[in-house]
Amino acid sequence: MQIKADVGKCQGYGNCVDLDPEHFDLDDDGVVVLLQPSVGEAELETSGAAVRSCPVQAIWLADDDA
């Protein structure tokens, strides 16, 4: 799976980084940065939890070919 982000929607709440620092970070302006967009099978639970923890649905998972 691939992580997608709508940086315009991100509000810097940081929940994604807290749960999944391997894939997400914040820049100085408090906007999400994708460190690594691709998510392997073993990481799906953690990255999925990060996606569900975003209060403004600025991040989501998409199939690799999407």
Next chain:
Amino acid sequence: MRDRAPGRILVVGTSVGGIRTGQALRAAGHTGEVVVVGAEDVTPYDKPPLSKQVLVGSQTAADISLLGPGGWSGDGLTPMTGRAAVRLDPVGKQVILADGEPVDYDAVVLATGAFPRSIPAPEGDLVCTVRELRDAAAIRERFSRGGPVVVVGSGFIGAEVASSARQLGLDATIVEALPEPFARVLGPDVGARISRLHADAGVTVLGSAAVARVESLADGTGVVHLADGRRLPAATVVVGIGVVPGTGWLEGSGLDLGFGVLTDEFCRASGAPDVYAVGDVARWLDVRSGEHRLVEHWTNAVEQANLVAHNLLHPDDLRPYVKAPYFWSDQHGLKIQMVGRIHPDDRVSFLRCTTTAGDKDVALYSRDGGFSAAVVLGWPRAVVACRQAWERGEDLAQITARLSALATATVPVPVG
């Protein structure tokens, strides 16, 4: 050992705690039925925007849905909405709905959140609270007729309502019974800082201002009478004086209740098997302190939803809830984020940190060199560091070093 996952999981409550639990169960591969019971007959929606974007009109109900793009079925959840749960029978393993229908469960997750406290109010909708979508819609409608707005209580929701009112160009006053507004949650020093933020944005902030009564006038507006005789005209009165956990329907069920559903560190309710609680209704055992705690923040509900989904599906690998308390609030364009837990006798120090995005202020609360809490103004990156530091039990020196590493310069500034 093989995990024994329960077959039919019932979730009571359709807000963020309940819906995220259902979604997390599916994400973790649960194949049994997930039934979600909810009192409200609307698409599950998120609450933080109700005092912010929804009040000012930049978001509508469609923008704040908690369901995925495929709705209930896409999320694999079976809804039973528009009917409140009125009774839990943990022996028969049933929840009884308002119309008398019993719903069987193998395991049940209680996510009935909290209900707002209010003050004695005259007939009509002059005096409002904001908890549900319909509350926000009613306030928005009243705001469209003009101000002034009087907010009772200087908690976060009230502060956000005042901020939204100003954004709409309405006069707004916050009245707080305690002498120092915002101090109950933030302490007096940071409270003073937030009072200034509101004053600068044109909000009148009154401390030692207890409400004696609210009078309603024939034209639909009213007057807020303070205990000291002051009278404040109000087109709308919004009360934000805290909430009461939604446990009324659980009285007599045998569960241990005490301003919330008491649970162990795994969010399993005490007093009955296969009952879990998450979010604003759960008073969980904090293993760090040995005390039961109830946290009324969005992120707590989501983290507990994830945790309970895991614990339901992996009874042989139970995880305790140990995350840092965290919330955000948006007021007058400033993002206020708080991590940790403030003690009344904490020392507060302010740091001004220079970053590529400008100067940022952080208030650090400490006791005997230990790091209790941080309030961060407009610097989300620092919040991530504070959460990590808090969860690892780092001390004041360590969190200060982390913040310095994120900034090009860090200087202490006077408190307040």
